[in-house]
Amino acid sequence: MPTKGMRSPWFSSKASSSYIAKSSSPSRFAFSPSPTSFSESVIDRTLELAGPMIQKWNPESSTFAKVTSLFHENRGEAKDFIKCVSNLQKAMQLHVAENPTSEKLVLAQNLMQIAMKRLQKEFYQILSTNRAHLDPESVSVRSSRTSVQSTSSDDEEDLDEVQKAGDSIAEVEDVSSLAMADLRLIAECMISSGYAKECVTIYKIIRKSIIDEGIYRLGVEKLSSSHVRKMDWEVLDMRIKNWLDAVKIAAKTLFNGERILSDHVFAASDSIRESCFTDISKEGASILFGFPENVIRNSKKSLEKVFRLLDMYTAIATHWPEIESIFSFESTLLVRSQAITSLVKIGEDVRTELAEFESVIQKENSKSTVAGGNVHHLTIDSMNYLSLLADYSNVLSNILANSPPPKQTSSPELYSGLSDSDDSPVPTISRLFAFLIHLLLANLDGKAKLYKDVSLSYQFQANNLQYVVVKVRTSNLKYLLGDDWLSKQEVKVRQFAANYVQLAWGHVIKSLPEDPAVDLSPKEAKECFKRFNSSLEQAHRKQSVCVIPDSKLREDVKVDIARKILPVYREFHNKHRVIMGSERNFESVVRFTPEDVEHYLSESFLGAVVGSGSSSSSTSTSSHTRASRFSKILF
Structure with missing residues (x-):
């Protein structure tokens, strides 16, 4: 030249x-x-x-x-x-x-x-x-x-x-x-x-003025450490949202267009086009890709932050091919290194946040019982959190690729239902979610023992495990844990529910003769009616506080109770109410028709359902609102 x-x-x-x-x-x-x-x-x-x-x-x-x-x-x-x-x-x-x-x-x-x-x-x-x-x-x-x-x-x-x-x-x-x-x-x-x-x-x-103006218009600016530390989460969250949009635009248009222009104008000299693009873009790109590291180092502790961290990781990882191509010069190595450093720092912080979440589940030791055996707030918030994390399973798999597997426990059922063979090993991410849910259920088992009424403790376990099952089935957790895992948990739900029915309604069932068609004397029939009346009223009164928020589980329990009581009582009632007609206090003896019993059962388990205790009610809440509530409850 x-x-x-x-x-x-x-x-x-x-x-x-x-x-x-x-x-x-x-x-x-x-x-x-x-x-x-x-x-x-x-x-x-x-x-x-x-x-x-x-x-x-x-x-x-x-x-x-x-x-x-x-x-x-x-x-x-x-x-x-x-x-x-x-x-x-x-x-x-x-x-x-x-x-x-x-x-x-x-x-x-x-x-x-x-x-x-x-x-x-x-x-x-x-x-x-x-x-x-x-x-x-x-x-x-x-x-x-x-x-x-x-x-x-x-x-x-x-x-x-x-x-x-x-x-x-x-x-x-x-x-x-x-x-x-x-x-x-x-x-x-x-x-x-x-x-x-x-x-x-x-x-x-x-051209540098155009890049600098573009970065500013995208809402990205160089923030000091003290500035970030003083920010409320809502303000920082908005900054992160702006940054997520900025990365996409910067990779697709701002820096890409500038690289195209400098390559074209100075095609005659490799050294000049490299020098021009580097001097024009390096400062703005370093600010852009250094933002996540600044957030990690200086933002306040919050479990909900993990979702924004994963969003930022996804943004850089998704656009890494463009970043690597645009900043391919030796003189722009600093920009590529900054993007990689942000990915590494995000991964480290995500692993820290997951460890904190694990600790929160284990250390939640509230001693008060939930009215009616309803779904515990720990179950609701933990499963909402895990279902949201499951949406980032691919990103989490990358982050956890070089991490040690979840801690081993003495429970043989920890990974029960997960496929684990030489041909199909259980992915680390699936083991992680199975492990965290195992910790949750272990904590709930301890809380179930706080109920003085054993039947209510079984109902508490059925309600909470059903909430877990529904949350898994209706989220990406289903694909991580699999149908076999779900089937095994559903069997446990039915076992808990059956134990509840046996303990809470067994005395009602036993108050009736084993063979309702057997001939009884009026006196024997009268005593049987009285026993049934007393047992039914006692069970109805005692179990009126019991809540089953999940509609399917509620119907299954009602059907189970009705199947064990109604056919026997209907046959007994129809056979012996005639011989009781001569009794002076007939109405006080034969107090319930089969239809009355059916009505009693239909009104059961509808006690005051706690806010988001319903499996369906929580699904309409925004993801980050739920995460925020979880953070506030547990810290």
């Missing part, structure tokens, strides 16, 4: 000025006939052709040249101007080897300086007046780095044909294409003439 050697001290600006002053008209560029060398004839001819064109657009020679844009006024003439400058440069290179002290070189250098000032002015005007058409979004939409680098200045004629066919393209895209082509023409001309520094300086100043 030619250097600024053409601007070396042996080109005296004073000499060139006096020489050019003697030339009062374009004809003075013709020299008197004399024996000349080939290089001298070339530079004579070049000066004769290039001189008038360059002087015409000398900003200091006329008001027209000062206020008019060459490329805007006449693109055809602009290309001729570029060719004149290119030919002048070649002629100077040819002649300097033969006669380095030639006055013609001084004149040529003077013309070259005038031309470079013109092109410098044009370069600045195109960049500044086309900011809207050269914004990264417009550039990234219409271009690709592969396509723009494949076009060279030698293909300008082909580019013209493309631009002519561009009448059907949107106006903005057409203007953007023309501006990029013009910038590239000027940049290549200035670089080959040894004026790269002037060109690059203008480019960096204007």
Whole structure:
């Protein structure tokens, strides 16, 4: 590449000025006939052709040249101007080897300086007046780095044909294409003439302001550690949401478009396009990709933060191919390293948060029982938390890939139902969720023992395990734990419910004869009716506080009780109520018809259902609201 050697001290600006002053008209560029060398004839001819064109657009020679844009006024003439400058440069290179002290070189250098000032002015005007058409979004939409680098200045004629066919393209895209082509023409001309520094300086100043403005508009700014520490979670959460949107836009358009533009404009020099893009983008990219690390290091402790951490991890991991491609230069290694560091820090913090969650489940030791054996708040909040985590199972799998497996326990049923064979080993993420649910159920077993009424403790276990089952079945936990695991838990729910029915309603069932069709004396029948009446009322009164929030479990329990009581009582009632008709206090003895008993049962288990104790009621609550409530309850 030619250097600024053409601007070396042996080109005296004073000499060139006096020489050019003697030339009062374009004809003075013709020299008197004399024996000349080939290089001298070339530079004579070049000066004769290039001189008038360059002087015409000398900003200091006329008001027209000062206020008019060459490329805007006449693109055809602009290309001729570029060719004149290119030919002048070649002629100077040819002649300097033969006669380095030639006055013609001084004149040529003077013309070259005038031309470079013109092109410098044009370069600045195109960049500044086309900011809207050269914004990264417009550039990234219409271009690709592969396509723009494949076009060279030698293909300008082909580019013209493309631009002519561009009448059907949107106006903005057409203007953007023309501006990029013009910038590239000027940049290549200035670089080959040894004026790269002037060109690059203008480019960096204007384009860096666009990147910095873009980052600011995306709501990303450099925050101090103390600033982050003082932020309420709601404010920081909003910042993270803005950042998540910013990463997507930055990777797809802002930095991508800027890389495309710099690659295109400075395609003639790998070192220059790298330098330009790096200096323009490095500061903004470092702020953007350093944000997660700042949040992790300085934000307040909160279990709900894990979801935003996983969102940030997903954002960087999803766009990593673009980040790696855009910032592929050696000089942008710091940007790639910052993105990787943020991923590592997020992974570490997520593992810390999961360990904290595990600790919270184990240490929750409230001693008060839940009214009616309802679903415990620990069950609700823990399962909401786990179901939300399951939505990030792929991300969590990556984060936990190199982590030790969940702690082993003495329970043989910890991973019961999970497939575990040489052909299908249980993934670490599935073991993690099975382990955390196991901890939850172990804690609930301890809370069940707090009930003085053993039947209610079984109902408490049935309610809570049913909530777990429903939450697993209706979330991504189902795919992590599998149908076999669910089936085993459902069997346990039925066992708990059956134990409840046996303990709470068994005395009602036993109050009736084993064979309702057996003949009884009026006295025996009367005693049997009385026993049944007393047992039913006692059971109904005692179990009226029992709550079964899940509709399916509630119906299953009712059906089980009714199946064991109603057929026997109906047959007994229909057979013996006739012989009781002669009793003076018949109504006090035969107090319940089979329909009355059925009605009693239909009204059971509908006690005051605790807020979100219903399996269905919690599903409408927003994910982060639930996580927030969990955090507030357990800390």
